[in-house]
Amino acid sequence: MTQPTYLDPNQSPERRADDLLGRLTLEEKAGQLTQYFYFGTGELPDPAVLEAMSEEERQVVQQPLAVEAALEQGAAGSVLFVVNPALHNRLQRKAIEGSRLGIPLIFGFDVIHGLRTVLPVPIALAASWSPETAAEGQAVAAREARAVGIHWTFAPMVDIARDPRWGRIVEGAGEDPILGGAVAAAQVRGFQGERIGADERVIAGPKHFAGYGAALGGRDYDDADISDAELHNVYLPPFRAAVEAGAGNIMSAYMDLNGVPASGSRWLLTDILRDEFGFDGWVVSDANAVRSLATQHFARDLTDAGARALNAGLDMEMCMFDPAFGRLPEAVAAGVVTEEAVDTAVRRVLEAKFRLGLFENPYVDEAAAPGVLSDAVHRDVARKAAEKTFVLLKNDGILPLAGQRRIAVIGQLADSPRDTLGPWVFDHDVDETVTILEGLRARAGEGVQVEHAPGVRAGSRVFPSMFDRMDHGLPTVADDFDDDAELGRAVELARSAEVAIVVIGQNQNMIGEKASTSTLDLPGRQLELLQAVVATGTPTVALVMSGRPLDLRWAARNVPAILQVWYPGTRGGEAVASALFGDVAPAGRLPFTWPRTVGQVPMVYSHYRTFQPEEQGQRYWDEESTPLWVFGHGLSYASFRYGDARVEPAEIGVGGTATVAVEVTNTSGVAADEVVQLYIHQRHGTSTRPIRELKGFQRLTLVAGETRTVTFELGPDQLRYWSAATRDWVQDATEIDVWVGGSSAVTEGTGALLTVR
Ligand code: BGC
Numbered sequence: 001m002t003q004p005t006y007l008d009p010n011q012s013p014e015r016r017a018d019d020l021l022g023r024l025t026l027e028e029k030a031g032q033l034t035q036y037f038y039f040g041t042g043e044l045p046d047p048a049v050l051e052a053m054s055e056e057e058r059q060v061v062q063q064p065l066a067v068e069a070a071l072e073q074g075a076a077g078s079v080l081f082v083v084n085p086a087l088h089n090r091l092q093r094k095a096i097e098g099s100r101l102g103i104p105l106i107f108g109f110d111v112i113h114g115l116r117t118v119l120p121v122p123i124a125l126a127a128s129w130s131p132e133t134a135a136e137g138q139a140v141a142a143r144e145a146r147a148v149g150i151h152w153t154f155a156p157m158v159d160i161a162r163d164p165r166w167g168r169i170v171e172g173a174g175e176d177p178i179l180g181g182a183v184a185a186a187q188v189r190g191f192q193g194e195r196i197g198a199d200e201r202v203i204a205g206p207k208h209f210a211g212y213g214a215a216l217g218g219r220d221y222d223d224a225d226i227s228d229a230e231l232h233n234v235y236l237p238p239f240r241a242a243v244e245a246g247a248g249n250i251m252s253a254y255m256d257l258n259g260v261p262a263s264g265s266r267w268l269l270t271d272i273l274r275d276e277f278g279f280d281g282w283v284v285s286d287a288n289a290v291r292s293l294a295t296q297h298f299a300r301d302l303t304d305a306g307a308r309a310l311n312a313g314l315d316m317e318m319c320m321f322d323p324a325f326g327r328l329p330e331a332v333a334a335g336v337v338t339e340e341a342v343d344t345a346v347r348r349v350l351e352a353k354f355r356l357g358l359f360e361n362p363y364v365d366e367a368a369a370p371g372v373l374s375d376a377v378h379r380d381v382a383r384k385a386a387e388k389t390f391v392l393l394k395n396d397g398i399l400p401l402a403g404q405r406r407i408a409v410i411g412q413l414a415d416s417p418r419d420t421l422g423p424w425v426f427d428h429d430v431d432e433t434v435t436i437l438e439g440l441r442a443r444a445g446e447g448v449q450v451e452h453a454p455g456v457r458a459g460s461r462v463f464p465s466m467f468d469r470m471d472h473g474l475p476t477v478a479d480d481f482d483d484d485a486e487l488g489r490a491v492e493l494a495r496s497a498e499v500a501i502v503v504i505g506q507n508q509n510m511i512g513e514k515a516s517t518s519t520l521d522l523p524g525r526q527l528e529l530l531q532a533v534v535a536t537g538t539p540t541v542a543l544v545m546s547g548r549p550l551d552l553r554w555a556a557r558n559v560p561a562i563l564q565v566w567y568p569g570t571r572g573g574e575a576v577a578s579a580l581f582g583d584v585a586p587a588g589r590l591p592f593t594w595p596r597t598v599g600q601v602p603m604v605y606s607h608y609r610t611f612q613p614e615e616q617g618q619r620y621w622d623e624e625s626t627p628l629w630v631f632g633h634g635l636s637y638a639s640f641r642y643g644d645a646r647v648e649p650a651e652i653g654v655g656g657t658a659t660v661a662v663e664v665t666n667t668s669g670v671a672a673d674e675v676v677q678l679y680i681h682q683r684h685g686t687s688t689r690p691i692r693e694l695k696g697f698q699r700l701t702l703v704a705g706e707t708r709t710v711t712f713e714l715g716p717d718q719l720r721y722w723s724a725a726t727r728d729w730v731q732d733a734t735e736i737d738v739w740v741g742g743s744s745a746v747t748e749g750t751g752a753l754l755t756v757r
Contacts, residue, residue, distance in 0.1 A: 138190030165218025170547025174591030400582025422567025439573025
């Protein structure tokens with residue numbers, strides 16, 4: 001008997017997928033389009049414990065067994081949340097041996113910023129303004145993920161976030177489409193390598209398509225109302241960049257976008273994603289988002305939900321129980337879905353499996369995994385990445401530390417491994433995590449006293465972490481903590497020290513999914529703690545551990561130095577120590593506008609000019625209308641001088657390209673990185689354009705005294721935009737101001753002019 005084409009590795013993925021598709025029943029096809037959560041190990045608790053559970057709890061506990069039954073019937077194409085190689089192999093064997101045609105599963109997981117080795121959170125990677133750093137970090141994450149059997153990650157999150165109340169701001173690259181696009185593409189390259197199916201890499205699944213970050217009021221899952229111009233010019237570009245970088249998968253979003261749930265929007269999933277961006281991978285729904293089409297009162301029932309999602313262009317349903325796609329055969333019989341539409345989706349899923357080589361190598365090497373997970377090189381990558389992410393918000397000269405012998409380290413977050421890692425980590429090794437206190441102790445060395453007092457709580461456990469069951473049960477806030485007593489002890493410690501380092505922020509459980517906040521205030525009594533420490537007269541440095549801007553108005557006036565350290569990851573504490581001691585100069589830049597107060601939100605640097613541009617007509621009676629720190633802000637231990645920007649030629653035709661050149665000099669005595677940023681403003685045209693738009697950036701290292709000429713291109717890709725006036729992409733004949741500088745605060749009048757004829 002000759003071997004069927006689909007089993008022949010010498011055939012192309014397309015031919016193999018076609019051949020296999022022709023052998024599948026409609027039910028089996030629906031199975032390939034279904035992805036199940038699999039929590040736990042598949043072992044049931046004691047019968048007595050089971051008996052005592054509520055019906056709902058029992059259903060959750062028994063869910064893995066239901067998934068295993070589905071695997072045996074070929075009724076699942078994918079599983080998510082399995083990180084144990086032995087369990088992976090057991091489930092994979094069940095799928096292959098259980099199903100009629102032996103089709104392997106594709107395993108997905110949220111590898112957001114590392115698996116065992118945890119990188120700084122994504123917003124921090126964006127703050128490095130170094131796409132290579134993000135790519136290198138995600139390559140390590142991919143290697144660890146692949147070693148335990150994960151083929152595909154639900155990352156990067158490329159949602160533009162312009163409202164810091166939204167907890168998922170921490171997972172993305174902030175407010176800007178150009179920075180966001182560059183960081184999105186870099187992460188896709190890091191995860192996937194040269195091609196889908198490359199060794200030690202995973203498929204990237206940029207998410208959540210599209211507009212999720214614009215949730216009303218910053219409340220997670222709430223609807224998003226975004227104009228077409230904002231969609232095309234701001235929210236969609238990072239997705240386009242990720243698709244152009246070769247992303248194999250895209251995840252659809254939950255929420256309603258302009259009145260249509262994103263997971264049921266044919267305009268988004270087909271017209272934009274496939275027809276305009278040319279995406280040829282497969283689309284997965286967010287968790288239960290197909291079922292939610294009915295919950296959101298868009299679809300009539302589950303059958304309708306499945307039909308509408310599939311017809312919109314959604315290929316695979318991620319779910320916990322009872323998939324809507326399980327009803328696709330019914331929908332085909334009823335004539336609301338064609339079998340061709342089902343086939344198109346199945347073909348995309350099967351092609352991915354063939355590209356990954358799953359039919360040849362379905363299992364994971366259980367013996368090899370521990371070696372990969374403990375690779376010391378990975379920890380070094382995480383540390384170096386963290387060093388690049390810190391943003392020096394303020395420095396009156398107290399940093400870097402110089403010769404102090406008694407250092408007080410204050411704050412609960414200073415010695416909390418779990419918070420050092422941030423949200424969205426599941427398979428980390430908490431014992432390997434280096435906290436800020438540990439990092440400082442190790443760096444300070446013999447003869448320097450580094451003492452710690454936690455002071456007050458840095459967050460609340462009012463809402464348990466949504467992933468508690470995966471969180472190794474590690475509380476981030478001790479229940480028996482006595483704020484009053486500890487605050488007093490912390491102040492005493494500060495008084496007796498030569499420098500106080502106060503770590504303030506939010507514990508990791510206050511940020512991420514379902515973690516919106518209605519204020520940006522420091523949680524609990526942390527401001528009081530900071531004020532009391534500063535009042536001792538001991539020179540104070542504030543380190544901010546957060547994934548969103550917080551209200552730091554008091555700190556900005558009264559604390560001599562402030563360093564944003566994000567959630568810095570497994571080796572974060574060492575990286576923080578390097579920055580504080582000046583082994584490396586901080587050079588991260590803000591990927592968002594830092595408002596003074598939540599009342600200013602939303603606030604972006606790329607707003608439009610008003611009819612009273614000089615008068616600050618947008619004033620508030622009770623607060624400045626400017627941010628606390630602008631987009632792109634970040635100080636250094638070095639100082640830099642920028643020459644005049646030169647634009648050549650100074651006049652181009654529409655469609656032409658000009659070069660912008662500027663000389664940047666490190667005028668200090670220390671080597672440091674500088675992030676050179678190019679901004680433009682178009683003076684007139686078919687539509688008005690923002691007062692500043694980032695169009696390029698380069699992070700470079702300059703040794704003391706060094707001068708470098710930095711060049712950028714301004715061509716049609718940078719100058720075109722989507723106009724609501726013509727409802728299309730346009731490039732205008734106009735005049736364009738061009739600035740190059742170290743932040744978005746480059747001032748009007750200092751730039752050069754480009755004329756477009
Ligand atoms: C989140 C996704 C995530 C999925 C699987 C959802 O609730 O919105 O970002 O990938 O869960 O964990």
